Amino acid sequence: MKPLLRVAELGKRFGARTAVADVGFDLYAGEVLGIVGESGSGKTTLLRMLSGQLTPDQGRVEFTARDGEQLDLYALPEFRRRLLMRTDWGYVHQQARDGLRLAVSAGANIGERLMAQGDRHYGRIRDEAIDWLQRVEMPAERIDEAPTTFSGGMQQRLQIARNLVTRPRLVFMDEPTASLDVSVQARLLDLLRQLVAELQLAVVLVTHDLAVARLLAHRLLVMKDGRVVEAGLTDQVLDDPQHPYSQLLVSSVLQA
Amino acid sequence: MTTMLRVRNLAKTFTLHPQGGIRLPVLGGVNFEVAAGECLVLAGPSGAGKSTLLRTLYGNYRLQEGSVAIRHGDKMIELGNASPQSILSLRRTTVGYVSQFLRVIPRVATLDLVAEPLRARGVTATEANERAAEWLARLGLPARLWHLPPATFSGGEQQRVNIARSMIAEYPLLLLDEPTASLDADNRRIVVDLMNRARDAGAALVGIFHDADVRAAVGTRSYAVEPLREAA
Incomplete structure (x- = not known):
């Protein structure tokens, strides 16, 4: 089986500072895949390069398209990258507001990506939107309301529905539960x-929360100083960490 | 007899970097084989490294020295150079691990937790839930608890959820760390009976059992895990 995402020797510098250096992995x-490490370790810079938002100085990101074609992300023309x-x-942002369009209704937020795919049938788009609201445990009757009227947890669920409606095969998540109350967090994590299991999604999950990593991730990368x-x-990483920094990270977690 | 597990010259040392790089040698020179239909009892005083050994066999602790080969279908998989994907595949269909404690997932009901290993193999929700209910009933867990998350259950109840979760998958190799520790006499008998049935059906078992009666009832052989002498 071919990996969906293949990353090799990825690096980025900001001026004299190395933000990310020599990162490589395969994702099926x-x-x-969880990426853990403290703030400033390069997690977010890495995620932005993986997801086509920041051009790396070094290395490659390759994605296997539905037809099996191997795409070199940063060699693709801009419009094809955007279409992907x-x-x-x-892409699920930490702050739902960064991933939603606040001026339009919940239904339009979900429908937008379907329309970007070329779907023009209004009735079908609306039915899909209602279906996805229910799948993320939101009341369907709020379909015509703007996201600004929703709670933080509901906004985050709307952002997830908006992302998943096109049946993506790869989803990037940047601290998806970090800005929510603990009780809301547990429900969202469960969702x-x-x-992820039902849709067989490949996910790159950036988190500083090791409990979230334990619950969602099959594999982990521990980052420090961009590496x-x-x-x-x-x-393995959480129960038998080998590197001095991983050991410090794991032993620093407060037990509730 | 089909060899299910082969361990050669296994050694394990923990290096504690935050404590100034102290090295703690826990296991050394571990050698044994377990065949289908056998139950190997790991014997040795507490602190000898029995649980560390079981965790290493499951791939939870990293294998640093020596070899662990596990039969996966018709191949022997060497844990030391197995990819993360093949270790996960081993855990899905071949190796089960019953720990002393249940790691609960917030909000997930007992029935779903027990059904999960089957769901992960693609069994439908309806069938997986039916079989989960059978196992929970067999282990005497009251039906009124099945739809609750086990976070608030007693130690014995949680332990039975843990056992149901491992037994349901009918793994050819079962690693058991004190599976009967927090059970009363009746439930201990039930679990001993289940372990014997799994073994008679051809599973290989490797376990730590502090209770001498349990050891006598399920074990077919024992292996002494010797505490390592501190190197001077």
């Missing part, structure tokens, strides 16, 4: 866990 369909991002990929210092199965 149905796999959730709108259809085959999803994400189910959707991957340890990689392995999630339970």
Whole structure:
């Protein structure tokens, strides 16, 4: 089986500072890869390069398209990269407001990506939107309301529905639960866990929360100063960390 | 007899970097084989590294020295150079691990938790839930608890959920860390009976059992895990 995403020797500098250096991994369909590390370790810069939003200085990001073609992300023409991002990929932002269009209704937020795919049938788009609201446990009767009237947890669920409606095969998530109350967090994590398994999504998940990583990720990369210092199965990295920094990270978590 | 597990010269040392790089040698020179239909009892005083050994066999602790080969279908998979994907595949269909404690997932009901190993193999929700209900009933967990998350259950109830979750998948190799520790006498008998049935059906078992009666009832052989002498 071919990996869905193949990353090699990826690097980025900002002036004299190295933000990310020499990152490589393969990601297969149905796999959730967690990227952990403290703020400033390069997690977000890496995620932006993986998801086509920031051109790397070094290395390659390759994606296997539905027809099996191997696409070199940063060699693609801009419009093809954008099309990928709108259809085959999803991106869940930490702040739902960054991933939603606040001026239009919940239904339009979900329908937008279908329309970007070329769907023009209004009735079908609306039915899909209602279906997805229900799948993310939101009341369907709020379909015509603007996201600004929703709670933080509901906005985040709407953002997830908006992303998943086009059946992407790869979803990037940047701290998807970090800005929510703990009780809302548990419910959202459970929802994400189910959707990822059911849709066989490949996910790159950036989080600083090791409990979230344990719950969602199959594998982990531990980042420090822009480099991957340890990689392995999630339970290996968390239960038997090898690198001094991973050991420090794991032993620093407060037990509730 | 079909060899299910072969361990050669396994050694494990923990290096604690935040504590100034102290090295703790826990296991050394571990050698054994387990065949289908056998139950190997790991014997040895507490602190000898029995649980560390089980975790290493499951791939939870990293294998640093020596070899662990596990039969996966018609191949022997070497844990030391297996990719993360093949370790996950081993855990899906071949190796089950019953820990002393259940790691609960917030909001997930007991029935779904027990059905999960089957769902992961593509069994339909209806069938997986029916079989989960059978296992929970067999283990005497009251039906009124099945739809609750096990976070608030007693130790014994949680342990039975844990056992149901591992037994349902009918793994050819079962690693058991004190599976009967928090059970009363009746439930212990039920679990001993289930382990014997799995073994008679051809599963290979490797376990830590502190209770001498349980050891005598399920074990077919024992292996002494010797505490390592601190190197001077």
